[in-house]
Amino acid sequence: MITRNYINTHFVVLSRLSAATACCAVLLLLRVKLLNSFFLLFLVWNLILAYVPFVLSSYLLHREKASKLRTLILGLVWLAFLPNAPYILTDLIHLQLSTPFSIEFILDASVIVSFALTGIWLYVLSVQQMKLVFKRHASARWLNLFFYLLPFLVSFGVYLGRFLRFNSWDILVNPLVLLQDILNLVLHPFQYKMGWFFILGFAMLLLLMTKIFTGYMASATPSPPQNPADMKNVL
Template sequence: MLPSSAAFSQPELRQRFNLLLLLGASLTLSVVLVTFRVFLTHKVYFVFLLWNLFLALIPFGLSTMLGLAAGPVRARLLLPVGAVWLLFFPNAPYILTDLFHLEPRSGVPYWYDLALILSCAWNGLMLAYASLLDMQALVRRRLGPAVSWVFVVVALLLSSFGIYLGRYLRFNSWDIITNPLNLFYDILNRVLHPAAHPRTWGVTLLFGVFLLLGYSTVRLLGRLNPAPIED
């Protein structure tokens, strides 16, 4: 039974269950598309998207865990789990950049690969937004709505910077442990010499604005009630 001090109320828990079913169906579609492509072409080229989807699931799993935790437990876990969440969060919207891999290939229609990559990118984006909704709710309950929106903006900008690090410099989330010196050097170099790295800040700001507008739209759509249609 859900603890009374958990972040999710009973109605929210029911909505969470429905969300899990819907996300599960959407993820299943991506898995089926990738699997059928492998069966059709006997090539594993797009199998890496399944790994990317797994990484995108990590921040959503962490935010869900925090939401289900009892109050005292959640208070102790919020900072360490939140730090891990922030570290893995860029992996979810990062899948949008896998559209770079789209090009005509023999053995499968171009439109099929387009649908396959879009399906994975959509799931990554939805997992990112669902996870961010959870984390913003936790921040809002502790620090208020204004701070929660500052958190959203900072998280999305850092995520966009992480997208740049992953796509162009080929760093991964675990490089903070396995390759921290090179990671720190490349980040510091771009912070201290921004004019020398226009692509870094172009990608960061453009993706940050795009993700923020998308997130705000999703939030607004969730608050809209359909008006009755009159004859």
């Protein structure tokens, strides 16, 4: 449950995320009004899913006395939903349905980019928070290894969602088919070489976007956070 203390502690990040989300909604409603089309409304659901890992990481960051078991379980759920945040970038594929440089194309591009950037911001913030959470329970060596591999794991998840059409909850409702497709990718890399090119390329893009966003956040704050309570200063 979100408490008044939580809101006060995270007021800056919550207010700016609210402003970014409101901007997405305004642009989407403007598109609906001007084009009389509800085509991109699915972005609302995608953004809701992008918020899930941020909500989980915010909860764990706020619950400093959470047990290792609770942190592990919620951490796995967080990891399963994390690809949903940068996934919105791949929705740019829908621009192929619009006439290039038409009013529809410009509106569609504006809407998708606004949702995608908000999703990337949620991804970066959530990862930063989970670094602080995991630091309570794991050594720096394992943390560094995990977060080094994380962009590649997330990109793998994005590929499963965009091209193989899996959802985060398929881990529970459709695990055997999901596992079979993952094994096919791993055991037959040359057969799925375009998939691996996408995964590696998207991971590089995530690293670049993370560097850009963290650079912006570092320049916009007086000092880096020293403890979880200082996350209120993270933009």
